[in-house]
Amino acid sequence: MEWDIRYAAETGSTNEDACTLGRAGAPEGIVCVADTQRSGRGRMNRVWFSPPGVGLYCSVLLRPALPLSGAGLLSFCAAMAMTDCLRALGLPAGIKWPNDVVCGGRKLCGILSVCEGESGRLRFAVIGSGLNLRAGSYPEELAARAACMEDFGIMADRKTLLDDYLNRLEAFVSRLVREGFSALRPALEERCILLSRPVRVTGGQQAEGLAVGIGDEGELLIREEDGTLRAVICGDVSVRGVNSYV
Numbered sequence: 001m002e003w004d005i006r007y008a009a010e011t012g013s014t015n016e017d018a019c020t021l022g023r024a025g026a027p028e029g030i031v032c033v034a035d036t037q038r039s040g041r042g043r044m045n046r047v048w049f050s051p052p053g054v055g056l057y058c059s060v061l062l063r064p065a066l067p068l069s070g071a072g073l074l075s076f077c078a079a080m081a082m083t084d085c086l087r088a089l090g091l092p093a094g095i096k097w098p099n100d101v102v103c104g105g106r107k108l109c110g111i112l113s114v115c116e117g118e119s120g121r122l123r124f125a126v127i128g129s130g131l132n133l134r135a136g137s138y139p140e141e142l143a144a145r146a147a148c149m150e151d152f153g154i155m156a157d158r159k160t161l162l163d164d165y166l167n168r169l170e171a172f173v174s175r176l177v178r179e180g181f182s183a184l185r186p187a188l189e190e191r192c193i194l195l196s197r198p199v200r201v202t203g204g205q206q207a208e209g210l211a212v213g214i215g216d217e218g219e220l221l222i223r224e225e226d227g228t229l230r231a232v233i234c235g236d237v238s239v240r241g242v243n244s245y246v
Helices: 014-023 068-088 158-179 181-191
Strands: 004-008 030-034 055-062 094-096 100-103 106-118 121-132 198-202 207-214 220-224 229-232 236-239
Touching (some): 004 014, 014 030, 014 055, 014 106, 014 121, 030 158, 055 158, 068 100, 068 106, 068 158, 068 181, 121 158, 181 207, 198 220
Antiparallel strands (some): 030 055, 100 106, 106 121, 198 207, 198 236, 207 220, 220 229
16 A cells, blocks of 8 residues: 655644545545644543654554444554564563553553444544653653653654554555454454453443453453353453552
């Protein structure tokens, strides 16, 4: 794919910029990148801290041939692509379901997808990501839960990182379209830090038990203490021993 990368020194939200282009009929492959965002957003409408010069804030406009019901799987493609970029630089990164990229139990990157469709088909998808690169990329009060690449001694060039991410993202999305999610699930499970660990889910659904796998539609499978297998499709997941879950 020929990527059309559009840089802005400042914007409200790269996701909103890309969605506006998608609704206007722009072709896929546009990548909106900003040095800083005034109104960056994460999952569940949370604010995404986006100070200038210390992060990679980008949103990719795609039009894959997928049913609208499967559009949410694109977030997994982005999480795997970003995880592999970081691993290539020597960081032991992994995915905290559904799509946070973490290292050492701390969040390095958040991903937010916006999808629109009609008649059951996907019209376009925008995959936004915010990657913490350098000191100052996250609020001090989140230091126990957030991290940047510089914290681990990695100083990456933003353009090189973006190019690598886009190439990996395209490969994962193409495989999802060609072969379906079942072809990607083993790769997602290998990168998921939750599996075989005791977890608790709050926020969306409520569940507590051992994370045992990823389901056919990307749901987190949890084996509860009584043996019940729960399929969780949304919520905040805590890992026992991390971030106050005891």
